[in-house]
Amino acid sequence: MKSALTLAIALTALMVTFSLQNAQTVQVHFLGWYFEGALVLVLLMSFAMGALTMYLASLPARFARNRQLAEQRRQLEACTRSLDRLQSAHPGVKPPDA
Numbered sequence: 002m003k004s005a006l007t008l009a010i011a012l013t014a015l016m017v018t019f020s021l022q023n024a025q026t027v028q029v030h031f032l033g034w035y036f037e038g039a040l041v042l043v044l045l046m047s048f049a050m051g052a053l054t055m056y057l058a059s060l061p062a063r064f065a066r067n068r069q070l071a072e073q074r075r076q077l078e079a080c081t082r083s084l085d086r087l088q089s090a091h092p093g094v095k096p097p098d099a
Contacts, residue, residue: 020041027043029036036043088094 020039023040023044025040026037027040029038029043088096
């Protein structure tokens with residue numbers, strides 16, 4: 002927790018320094034839209050849009066991984082139930098050591 006707070010403070014200090022050094026106004030033209038604002042805001046918005054795009058692009062893989070994990074958990078539960086049933090049917094038999 003302490004290291005996370007230290008990292009957050011360091012990143013905040015870097016962002017403040019970056020914003021003070023990049024305070025000039027820039028013009029952005031995109032698909033018929035016109036935007037004029039501080040360079041630091043344009044850069045941060047671009048970064049945020051890129052991060053959002055990457056998050057949305059990773060969602061299908063995350064859903065597939067979660068489905069696979071759920072299926073593996075169901076298989077593990079079925080194997081555990083089967084093992085319990087076999088052990089109760091044959092109480093004197095010990096499983097071999099792995």
